[in-house]
Amino acid sequence: xxxxxxxxxxxxxxxxxxxxxxxxxxxxxxxxxxxxxxxxxxxxxxxxxxxxxxxxxxxxxxxxxxxxxxxxxxxxxxxxxxxxxxxxxxxxxxxxxxxxxxxxxxxxxxxxxxxxxxxxxxxxxxxxxxxxxxxxxxxxxxxxxxxxxxxxxxxxxxxxxxxxxxxxxxxxxxxxxxxxxxxxxxxxxxxxxxxxxxxxxxxxxxxxxxxxxxxxxxxxxxxxxxxxxxxxxxxxxxx
Numbered sequence: 517x518x519x520x521x522x523x524x525x526x527x528x529x530x531x532x533x534x535x536x537x538x539x540x541x542x543x544x545x546x547x548x549x550x551x552x553x554x555x556x557x558x559x560x561x562x563x564x565x566x567x568x569x570x571x572x573x574x575x576x577x578x579x580x581x582x583x584x585x586x587x588x589x590x591x592x593x594x595x596x597x598x599x600x601x602x603x604x605x606x607x608x609x610x611x612x613x614x615x616x617x618x619x620x621x622x623x624x625x626x627x628x629x630x631x632x633x634x635x636x637x638x639x640x641x642x643x644x645x646x647x648x649x650x651x652x653x654x655x656x657x658x659x660x661x662x663x664x665x666x667x668x669x670x671x672x673x674x675x676x677x678x679x680x681x682x683x684x685x686x687x688x689x690x691x692x693x694x695x696x697x698x699x700x701x702x703x704x705x706x707x708x709x710x711x712x713x714x715x716x717x718x719x720x721x722x723x724x725x726x727x728x729x730x731x732x733x734x735x736x737x738x739x740x741x742x743x744x745x746x747x748x749x750x751x752x753x754x755x
Contacts (some may be wrong), residue, residue: 567706
């Protein structure tokens with residue numbers, strides 16, 4: 517049971533053949549859905565994964581948790597280091613298993629093949645119980661109601677969230693190609709919006725608007741930093 521057995525597998529993604537532990541999921545030599553993911557789609561899939569529905573609300577909650585501009589900026593730098601570490605891990609997995617597709621679960625079951633099925637089962641449980649998708653759907657519903665100027669009830673909020681989730685699932689079921697194109701379009705909107713917000717902030721800091729003393733928050737950036745353990749840990753989680 518503890519012995520490892522490897523075979524040479526080759527996917528249909530133009531990668532060279534590579535070794536795979538036989539107990540893992542088989543390499544997809546041909547996808548019936550086709551291969552529509554180009555470099556542009558890969559870029560915007562990653563962008564959409566990083567820039568979610570909370571991109572406009574999370575910075576405010578992090579600032580509130582840290583209590584000051586200085587500490588919040590340090591937290592954002594820590595977040596950059598964490599993201600870079602995760603990116604490095606994915607690069608290593610993709611280099612070791614170039615013929616795999618399926619993201620974390622197939623990488624983990626190949627990197628840690630014993631005990632057998634441990635990581636696939638653990639990943640499935642973690643994905644179901646700790647998934648952020650449901651909270652993203654709720655946030656989407658809140659944004660839609662806020663745009664409409666309506667104060668929703670709990671059931672209205674849940675109903676719109678389920679509807680949004682359903683639309684996303686149906687798009688994937690009926691057309692993966694269209695889903696990719698839609699994802700690219702949404703990614704472009706996100707990118708342009710973030711660029712606009714960043715440029716606007718720099719313009720304000722440069723004193724080119726009617727905002728009086730735009731650098732006031734940076735005069736004593738650490739003065740109001742919180743000493744609450746809950747605040748700083750909660751902010752780190754949200755990073």
